[in-house]
Amino acid sequence: MGRDQSLQAPPAQQPTAQALRPPASGLLQRLTTAVPESLYHQQDRPPEQTRLALQWLGTAGFRLLCQGHHLWFDPHLSRHSLSQLALGRIAPDPLRIRADVDRADAIAVGHSHFDHALDAPAIAKLHGSRVYGASDTLNYCRGAGLEESQLFEIQGDGRVYAEGPFQLTGYRSEHSPFLAGKVPFPGRIAKPLVAPAPISAWRVGQVLTLHAQCCGGSVHHVGSAALVEAELRGVQADVVLACTIGRHATPQFARRLVECLRPKVLIPCHWDQFWRPIDAPVKQIPGNDLQGFLNEVAAVPGAPEVRVLPMRGWTTIAA
Numbered sequence: 128m129g130r131d132q133s134l135q136a137p138p139a140q141q142p143t144a145q146a147l148r149p150p151a152s153g154l155l156q157r158l159t160t161a162v163p164e165s166l167y168h169q170q171d172r173p174p175e176q177t178r179l180a181l182q183w184l185g186t187a188g189f190r191l192l193c194q195g196h197h198l199w200f201d202p203h204l205s206r207h208s209l210s211q212l213a214l215g216r217i218a219p220d221p222l223r224i225r226a227d228v229d230r231a232d233a234i235a236v237g238h239s240h241f242d243h244a245l246d247a248p249a250i251a252k253l254h255g256s257r258v259y260g261a262s263d264t265l266n267y268c269r270g271a272g273l274e275e276s277q278l279f280e281i282q283g284d285g286r287v288y289a290e291g292p293f294q295l296t297g298y299r300s301e302h303s304p305f306l307a308g309k310v311p312f313p314g315r316i317a318k319p320l321v322a323p324a325p326i327s328a329w330r331v332g333q334v335l336t337l338h339a340q341c342c343g344g345s346v347h348h349v350g351s352a353a354l355v356e357a358e359l360r361g362v363q364a365d366v367v368l369a370c371t372i373g374r375h376a377t378p379q380f381a382r383r384l385v386e387c388l389r390p391k392v393l394i395p396c397h398w399d400q401f402w403r404p405i406d407a408p409v410k411q412i413p414g415n416d417l418q419g420f421l422n423e424v425a426a427v428p429g430a431p432e433v434r435v436l437p438m439r440g441w442t443t444i445a446a
């Protein structure tokens with residue numbers, strides 16, 4: 128489908144991110160945790176038969192909706208507190224999952240850090256969903272007792288899965304080395320992992336970017352702010368879901384991302400404090416500098432429209 132036909136034009140009266148830029152204040156802007164309400168794209172939940180819509184649920188978690196089919200990327204609803212993360216053993220929170228996941232035909236996971244993979248098996252058990260991911264994520268799902276028939280490995284070798292109306296694939300990628308030049312919790316999950324466990328048990332595993340194509344357009348999920356252009360040769364996406372935290376460790380991340388995938392719409396994610404409950408007021412991770420990211424995107428020739436979604440916020444890509 129032609130890109131111009133598959134995407135709705137933004138409402139003419141909607142201010143652009145660039146227009147909302149506060150007075151330049153360097154360090155203050157970079158450290159702020161506030162997000163002005165005026166920045167948010169506001170929309171009600173679309174009808175089930177929508178050709179393509181997206182919902183953001185914090186961290187790098189999204190729901191893709193196409194004609195009644197619900198595909199989730201990196202859902203992370205349990206959101207443990209900093210003290211639980213630092214000192215405790217964590218497990219999915221079934222009450223929080225039930226509250227937000229009313230339907231899940233499938234879940235795809237980009238890498239197996241806890242803030243991306245933790246809730247996938249619990250959702251899959253609740254809804255009988257299929258789970259797609261690298262072997263690391265699937266080993267965690269095995270530890271949680273999922274059936275082999277629910278598990279589908281993405282190796283980044285070009286294999287495309289038909290998941291309802293979606294064509295789903297993954298590309299080998301990397302994780303941002305944001306921790307003093309290193310990737311946190313490196314290594315693989317080589318055998319079944321049983322929760323509760325300390326967060327260090329969720330090793331990063333094989334990192335993937337996820338790509339889903341349907342009748343309403345294509346969506347590419349970049350769950351960590353790094354990029355391997357060589358793996359993405361020839362790939363274009365109508366919508367890019369872009370992790371922003373950790374991007375300062377990846378040179379020119381925003382420019383390279385836009386030039387590589389040439390999206391029409393870009394939705395930033397993984398900028399919120401994912402250790403705060405989903406119902407608490409949303410705050411940025413200090414140093415994330417969402418406004419700075421929006422400025423970096425706006426500076427790229429042919430920059431896409433940017434939509435910043437509020438927590439649980441929806442946006443329609445093709446009605």
Ligand SMILES: [Zn+2]
Nearest residue numbers: 238240302351
């Ligand atoms: Zn990670």
